[in-house]
Amino acid sequence: MxxxxxxxxxxxxxxxxPPPARARAIVPVFLTFRGCPARCIFCAQDIQTGGNPQAAGTHGDAPDRILDKARLALDLRAARGLPPAELAFYGGTFTALPPAEREACLDFAATALARGRISAFRCSTRPDCLDRSILSRLRQAGCTVVELGVQSFADTALKAARRGYDGAKALRACALVRASGLRLGVQLLPGMPGVSPEIFLADVARALEAGADMLRFYPCLVLAGTGLASLWQAGNYTPWDMESTLDSLARGWLLARAAHTPVIRMGLAPEASLAGAILAGPVHPALGARVMGxxxxxxxxxxxxxxxxxxxxxxxxxxxxxxxxxxxxxxxxxxxxxxxxxxxxxxxxxxxxxxxxxx
Ligand code: SF4
Known part of the structure; x- marks a missing residue:
């Protein structure tokens, strides 16, 4: 010195x-591709979640079996004396599940809440699969957070990635979640086809203006078996390089911090099943720490x-x-x-x- x-x-x-808020323990329930109106070109939920030993639900499991596994995971936590975790329905389009499946999940979560097995629950969905009545039902069942896989608010990018909705629809979905009294999570996909660093930073600003309570940044990767892999193999898509990714995410993270909004995840969880499926893209096990630096x-x-x-x-x-x-x-x-x-x-x-x- x-x-x-x-x-x-x-x-x-x-x-x-300030130090980041302590992450809460989450028990994920992967409803892989369930409720999804189509398979998005970048998405490989079956690969992304296949190796998670904490997770209830793997691709192809029936909903009953997925919930049985979730019950077992919660019972195991309780038997170990661990505090109640948060339950999270991920990996599909929760609000577009067939009504009987959605109700089974909500009943399961409401019962787990009542028994003190979980402290809260959340779900993820698409911006074009929401309405007031579904959000009201989620709230009534005890759901606290809805995470929207917005990916981008830019019409050009949403079109290039064939998302099936535009930026105005995504903003309306954010407003609906907020108006319902639920907390809003916004997932962004920097590097998705059509998303430049400038567009990503504008997306962060729009998500914050739309009232996001938390953000996730998932830099776009080329995963085997996806439509994006075909585009990439044909030379029609180039992922962001690592330096652009780190720089853009750092700037996005600083924007979020200035708005007191946490970025609760940067980069996909490093599942064993994922590693072998990454064909290209900015992936690194310490991505979050590199961004913070x-x-x-x-x-x-x-x-x-x-x-x-x-x-x-x-x-x-x-x-x-x-x-x-x-x-x-x-x-x-x-x-x-x-x-x-x-x-x-x-x-x-x-x-x-x-x-x-x-x-
Ligand atoms: S990105 Fe979301 S909506 Fe699209 S296929 Fe994956 S889970 Fe389904």
């Missing part, structure tokens, strides 16, 4: 850097840019919680920090949730 130089400013420049660096760069008289950074205090990603994966950000004048001797970790930059 260097001492303050005689030219150092007496008061540091400060930016908040870039977001932190950008924040300190912005602080340094406010330096009066062009003074150089002398030292930085950062929350201990960011120690794991500060220098980037395998120290990839060390040169960028060095260019700012900060190396490990000039950085100290503290318990505070703020960044302090001395000049």
């Amino acid at each position: 260097s001492s303050l130089s005689p030219l150092s400013s007496p008061a540091p420049l400060v930016a908040p850097w 870039r977001a932190l660096l950008a924040t300190v760069r912005n602080l340094a840019a406010r330096a009066p008289g062009g003074r150089s950074p002398q030292r930085l205090e950062a929350p201990r919680a960011c120690q794991g990603y500060f220098w980037g994966h395998a120290n990839e950000l060390r040169p960028a920090w060095a260019a700012l004048g900060l190396d490990p001797d000039h950085v100290r970790y503290t318990r505070d949730a703020v960044l302090r930059l001395w000049l």
Whole structure:
């Protein structure tokens, strides 16, 4: 640690850097492709969820069997003395399930809530498969969050990815969820056909304006067996490279943080079944940490840019919680920090949730 130089400013420049909210335990119930009006060109839910040992439901299971597995998973948690988790119906289009299946799921969740087996439940669906009465039924059954697989609000991108709805429909769906009193999650797919980094950042801004309570960023991957794989093989689709992805996600994450909206997931969960199916695209096991490292660096760069008289950074205090990603994966950000004048001797970790930059 260097001492303050005689030219150092007496008061540091400060930016908040609060720790992310603790993730809640989730028991996912994968209703793989159930209720989906068509199979989307990028989607391989059967591969994405096939290897998750925590999950209830694999592709081809009947709904009864899926719920039996979910019951077993919840009973096992209770037998182990674990606190009630949140149940999540993922992997299909929940609100477009055949009514009997949807009711069976809602009854299951309502009973689990009443028995204290779960603390809450949520579901995911498409923006074009919602109406007031379904949302009202979800709320009445005790659902708290609806996650919308919006992917993008840009009409050109939605058309290029053949999503079957436009941006106005996606915005209306967000408004319906909010108006129903449910919390709104918005899933975005940076790199989907037609989505440039600029469009992705505009999507984040629109999701925040639409009242999203939480976001997920899933950089688009080319997965075997999908329509996107055919497009890619024919040379008609190019995924984002890793640098564009990391930079865009960091900027999107900072926009969300400025709005106090958590990004609860970046990148697909690294299932064993998924790894062998990825043909192309920006995939990395530490994607989230790499994004956070870039977001932190950008924040300190912005602080340094406010330096009066062009003074150089002398030292930085950062929350201990960011120690794991500060220098980037395998120290990839060390040169960028060095260019700012900060190396490990000039950085100290503290318990505070703020960044302090001395000049
Ligand atoms: S993206 Fe959603 S709606 Fe499309 S096939 Fe996958 S689960 Fe179904």
